[in-house]
Amino acid sequence: MSDMSNPKPRTSLAPVLVLVAMIIGVMVAVLGGANGPILMAVVFVFTMAIGVPIPFAAGIATVAGLIIADIPMTLMAQAAWTAFEPFPLVTIPLFILAGQLMEQGGMSEKLVNIAQKLVGAYKGGLGLVTVVACMFFAALSGSGPATTAAIGSITIPAMQAEGYRSRFAGAIAASAGALGSMIPPSNLLIIFALVTDVSIPRLFLAGIVPGIVLGLMLMVVVFVISAKNGYGGTGEKFRWGPLLAAFWEGKWAVMAPVIILGGIYAGIFTPSEAAGVAVAYGLFVGMFIYRGLTWAKLFHAFKFTAIVIGSVLFILGSTKAFGQLVTLFDIPSSVLALFQGLVDYPWLVMLLIGVFYIIVGMWLESIPQIIIFTAVFYPLVTSLGVDPVVFGIFTVMTCEIGFLTPPIGVNLFVAARISKISIEEISVGVLPLLIPYVLMILLLVFYSDWVTYLPNLVYGPTR
Incomplete structure (x- = not known):
């Protein structure tokens, strides 16, 4: 249930790898050294098409490129080492663990209760609650x-009990849950920062306003559909008393992002240190304040984190080598030459990249997508004058659409499992909720100054 999980069932890879090895041998003999990038692309697409997991597919394509370019295989190990070396990488497992501790410790219930008192009385109340809680x-x-998973497991059954159509209830949780990759702290923004050396605090600040605006747009869509279908709404007037009481009861949950993000922006601690603070805070509140953390839940949180970060490191190692080989073959320069006629139209280049990212995101998981294609497109967009921070937000926004499109739509799989419906059914339900994401991408392409306003205000303009 993470950005890094693979929803497809595991199969034996031995026969597949033998077949791929034979095909690589034939391609190396036929294509020759001048077509290394073509060989890599063909092998990568073919291995994914026959069901090879993304890290293995990237690794096999890298091996093919190394063979045809006569580069020592030690590049794979060296690339993995450099991928694991950056200290900010420790931020990812710590934030994953912190999120698990806060979910298992009862914070998600407190946040849902606050959202219920805030917007629960309106038409589509529980749908609006789901978006706000997310x-x-x-x-x-x-x-x-x-x-x-954290919010949907609470609100989806409640929406179903209130008469919401299951595919709509699941779609709300899936689309609103994708905000977890935009509103900081975001694991995908951290990955983008590690690949490009863009400042993590700048990216975090830049993600706040787009995340909130996107959440409000999702609420508008949920309200319109709910009003049309007569979903929910108690008709009661909003009252400050119950809301303030819910805030007081959930004050420890509300204070978590204030302490974590406030500490980063105030310069009290770095993002890596903030992740450690988040773990300590989640552990303390879960065990001693809300008392929702049992030893069994604590073990589950550590186990979940270990499994996820293990898959992350494996993906990072193989895709980092793939990305390095992309640079060695000078593919970014070839891409730049390809777009040479469009240098006067940066907006068109961004639109084309966005369409490409969305299509790729339907088949590729978010972390390898960011690592592999950022190496290709980042030099291009920065040469066209696009702010690196804007491109980071743009990249993650397209990845969020990938969470919501089959066949590798992880959010859809999670929400469908909770809703007890098929992936096909929830894929139809999520279609109207993709409209705000598309509108946000258009906003980022045609008017992006508002994205960098907060980072520039706090840290000064990018040099």
């Missing part, structure tokens, strides 16, 4: 699928 929890988890 926005709150996104500031704790750093993960889109984890946010979907």
Whole structure:
């Protein structure tokens, strides 16, 4: 249930790898050294098409490229070492663990209760509650699928009991849960920062406003559909008393993002240190304040984190080598030459990249997508004058659409499992909720100054 999980069932890879090895041998003999990038692309696409998991597919394609370019295989190990070396990488497992501790410790229930008192009385009340609660929890988890699971497991059954169509209830949780990858702290923004050396605090600040605006747009869509179908709404007037009481009861949950993000922006601690603070805070509140953390839940949180970060490191190692080989083959320069006629139209280049990212995101998981294609497109967009921070937000926004499109739509799988419906059914239900994401991408392409306003205000303009 994370950005890094693979929803497809595991199969034996031995026969597949033998077949791929034979095909690589034939291609090396036929294509020759001048077509290394073509060989890599063909092998990568073919291995994914026959069901090889993404890290293995990237690794096999890298091996093919190394063979045809006559580069020592030690590049694989060296690339993995450099991928694991950056200290900020420790931020990811710590934020994953912190999100698990806060979910298991009872914070998600407190946030849902606050959202219920805030917007629950309106038409589509529980749907609006789901969006607002996901926005709150996104500031704790750093993960889109984890946010979907934490909030959806509470609100989806409640929406179904209130008469919401199951595919709509699941679609709300899936689309709002994707905010976990935009509203900081975001694991995907951290990955983008590690690949490009863009400042993590700048990216975090830049993700706040787009995340909130996107959440409000989702609420508008949920309200319109709910009003049309007569879903929910008690008709009671909003009252400050119950809301303030809910805030007081959930004050420890509300204070978590204030302490974590406030500490980063105030310069009290770095993002890596903030992740450690988040773990300590989640552990303390879960065990001693809300008392929701049992030893069994604590073990589950550590186990979940170990499994996820293990898959992350494996993906990082193989895709980092793939990305390095992309650079060695000078593919970014070839891409730049390809777009040479469009240098006067940066908006068109961004639109084309966005369409490409969305299509790729339907088949590729978010972390390898960021690592592999950022190496290709980042030099291009920065040469066109696009702010690196804007491109980071743009990249993660397209990945969020990938969470919501089959066949590798992780959020859809999580929400469908909770809703007890098929992936096909929830894929139809999520279609109207993709409209705000598409509108946000258009906003980022045609008017992006508002994205960098907060980072520039706090840290000064990018040099």
